[in-house]
Amino acid sequence: xxxxxxxxxxxxxxxxxxxxxxxxxxxxxxxxxxxxxxxxxxxxxxxxxxxxxxxxxxxxxxxxxxxxxxxxxxxxxxxxxxxxxxxxxxxxxxxxxxxxxxxxxxxxxxxxxxxxxxxxxxxxxxxxxxxxxxxxxxxxxxxxxxxxxxxxxxxxxxxxxxxxxxxxxxxxxxxxxxxxxxxxxxxxxxxxxxxxxxxxxxxxxxxxxxxxxxxxxxxxxxxxxxxxxxxxxxxxxxxxxxxxxxxxxxxxxxxxxxxxxxxxxxxxxxxxxxxxxxxxxxxxxxxxxxxxxxxxxxxxxxxxxxxxxxxxxxxxxxxxxxxxxxxxxxxxxxxxxxxxxxxxxxxxxxxxxxxxxx
Amino acid sequence: xxxxxxxxxxxxxxxxxxxxxxxxxxxxxxxxxxxxxxxxxxxxxxxxxxxxxxxxxxxxxxxxxxxxxxxxxxxxxxxxxxxxxxxxxxxxxxxxxxxxxxxxxxxxxxxxxxxxxxxxxxxxxxxxxxxxxxxxxxxxxxxxxxxxxxxxxxxxxxxxxxxxxxxxxxxxxxxxxxxxxxxxxxxxxxxxxxxxxxxxxxxxxxxxxxxxxxxxxxxxxxxxxxxxx
Numbered sequence: 001x002x003x004x005x006x007x008x009x010x011x012x013x014x015x016x017x018x019x020x021x022x023x024x025x026x027x028x029x030x031x032x033x034x035x036x037x038x039x040x041x042x043x044x045x046x047x048x049x050x051x052x053x054x055x056x057x058x059x060x061x062x063x064x065x066x067x068x069x070x071x072x073x074x075x076x077x078x079x080x081x082x083x084x085x086x087x088x089x090x091x092x093x094x095x096x097x098x099x100x101x102x103x104x105x106x107x108x109x110x111x112x113x114x115x116x117x118x119x120x121x122x123x124x125x126x127x128x129x130x131x132x133x134x135x136x137x138x139x140x141x142x143x144x145x146x147x148x149x150x151x152x153x154x155x156x157x158x159x160x161x162x163x164x165x166x167x168x169x170x171x172x173x174x175x176x177x178x179x180x181x182x183x184x185x186x187x188x189x190x191x192x193x194x195x196x197x198x199x200x201x202x203x204x205x206x207x208x209x210x211x212x213x214x215x216x217x218x219x220x221x222x223x224x225x226x227x228x229x230x231x232x233x234x235x236x237x238x239x240x241x242x243x244x245x246x247x248x249x250x251x252x253x254x255x256x257x258x259x260x261x262x263x264x265x266x267x268x269x270x271x272x273x274x275x276x277x278x279x280x281x282x283x284x285x286x287x288x289x290x291x292x293x294x295x296x297x298x299x300x301x302x303x304x305x306x307x308x309x310x311x312x313x314x315x316x317x318x319x320x321x322x323x324x325x326x327x328x329x330x331x332x333x334x335x336x337x338x339x340x341x342x343x344x345x346x347x348x349x350x351x352x353x354x355x356x357x358x
Numbered sequence: 359x360x361x362x363x364x365x366x367x368x369x370x371x372x373x374x375x376x377x378x379x380x381x382x383x384x385x386x387x388x389x390x391x392x393x394x395x396x397x398x399x400x401x402x403x404x405x406x407x408x409x410x411x412x413x414x415x416x417x418x419x420x421x422x423x424x425x426x427x428x429x430x431x432x433x434x435x436x437x438x439x440x441x442x443x444x445x446x447x448x449x450x451x452x453x454x455x456x457x458x459x460x461x462x463x464x465x466x467x468x469x470x471x472x473x474x475x476x477x478x479x480x481x482x483x484x485x486x487x488x489x490x491x492x493x494x495x496x497x498x499x500x501x502x503x504x505x506x507x508x509x510x511x512x513x514x515x516x517x518x519x520x521x522x523x524x525x526x527x528x529x530x531x532x533x534x535x536x537x538x539x540x541x542x543x544x545x546x547x548x549x550x551x552x553x554x555x556x557x558x559x560x561x562x563x564x565x566x567x568x569x570x571x572x573x574x575x576x577x578x579x580x581x582x583x584x585x586x587x
Binding site: 089 | 480482483485486487488489490491492493494496497500501504505507
């Protein structure tokens with residue numbers, strides 16, 4: 001069982017024409033520049049765009065094809081929009097329960113549990129206009145979850161939030177996904193968010209899908225724009241093997257190598273997702289021992305892409321069975337005489353632990 | 359004391375006016391709500407035409423409207439002929455005719471506040487309700503009406519007050535039948551004609567106070583709302 005989507009719709013500047021299927025429990029990020037049609041795609045799936053021709057099948061139920069077209073209110077979706085829209089005439093509690101009261105089927109959740117999961121207990125007696133942007137978005141997520149959706153659609157849910165708010169809500173969405181195991185379509189133009197929560201990535205431009213695949217694979221494909229961006233990054237999967245209590249460091253196994261990350265939050269044996277920003281990786285030809293950098297890993301240069309003759313370039317490195325990226329200056333690359341096949345050492349200045357239960 | 363000054367006809371005029379205004383307002387809200395909703399959402403090319411027609415009673419002398427209605431509703435008029443074929447007697451100079459006249463005359467005062475209130479409800483609000491499983495009708499009652507409640511309040515008060523204050527249309531199509539079509543504004547006119555200034559004062563004064571209180575209510579409520587937001 002999966003989620004099958006096929007959409008065709010003429011927009012002002014281009015034709016939205018996409019076809020894909022997503023796994024039933026995965027987070028699928030729909031990624032692309034502003035105006036590439038990703039929000040419209042979500043709206044079509046929600047049944048909010050009347051002119052679209054499409055076929056939408058969710059876990060064995062047809063929502064739309066040539067013969068039928070269920071109106072939005074009969075589609076079992078949860079929709080979280082960019083700017084949260086709470087009903088101003090209802091209290092926060094009434095907002096949260098608005099969809100819940102209209103769902104007849106058996107509920108996975110009751111309001112109390114969702115209110116607790118989202119940490120909004122202290123807000124429920126207030127009116128929406130008394131809330132901050134982040135609080136409003138939490139309420140709108142709670143409200144959407146309580147309709148017992150078969151598919152959660154999120155349209156840049158963090159875009160209206162400040163840095164701290166983004167971080168907290170991203171962790172929350174990841175934990176919601178862990179708890180609920182429901183498919184999430186997550187529209188975004190932030191590589192940061194995509195790397196943190198998506199399993200699968202669909203890259204869109206001008207209404208078309210230009211590439212799709214597992215997130216860790218997509219981020220290191222040199223034919224895609226993310227690879228060449230200043231915020232290029234790689235995502236790797238590792239296993240927690242040890243905790244060094246004296247220094248409060250968690251040890252993670254990745255093939256033959258160990259990576260150390262500050263802090264302790266995850267039990268030994270769990271698999272986790274790590275993100276390494278390409279600009280946090282520098283290269284040296286020998287193993288530097290007198291360095292403050294903790295993670296110095298032997299790697300093999302696989303690819304050096306230098307098309308633009310710009311100051312910076314991205315190097316794709318093989319680390320055991322995984323890949324990481326390094327963003328270095330072209331001058332350094334020439335100085336080190338880097339070539340594909342070179343053995344060298346990657347000095348990783350920082351590793352971000354993104355989520356457990358991969 | 360005061361009550362002794364007013365004749366039985368004056369009291370009848372009070373009750374006719376009240377009945378007329380309540381019934382007209384009720385009909386206006388029932389008819390005006392879907393109409394105003396359509397106007398607030400449509401992109402139809404005929405929207406300006408419809409809006410202009412609805413606004414006509416604001417600028418037109420009531421006698422003009424009354425005159426055409428009289429022609430239309432009398433037994434020789436178009437509507438009158440159809441009605442008489444159906445076995446209904448002429449409705450000119452009846453309470454029914456008066457209600458029809460009032461509804462047309464006060465239409466803009468009900469439709470316009472409703473339309474303004476509906477227009478200020480965002481499309482996102484309606485779409486959000488739909489994604490939360492509310493059918494269009496459910497959404498109308500659970501999202502639109504509560505958010506447009508100030509518009510309804512204004513529409514009801516204006517529709518009622520405007521009907522109470524009407525004179526020209528009533529004079530043309532209702533005539534002056536005590537207990538049937540004689541309303542307060544006509545009764546006042548009658549008293550003045552007969553130089554019964556005390557009675558005219560009493561009736562005018564009460565209309566003045568009622569109208570003022572109703573308008574005060576609207577503005578006070580609007581102010582409270584804007585402070586809250």
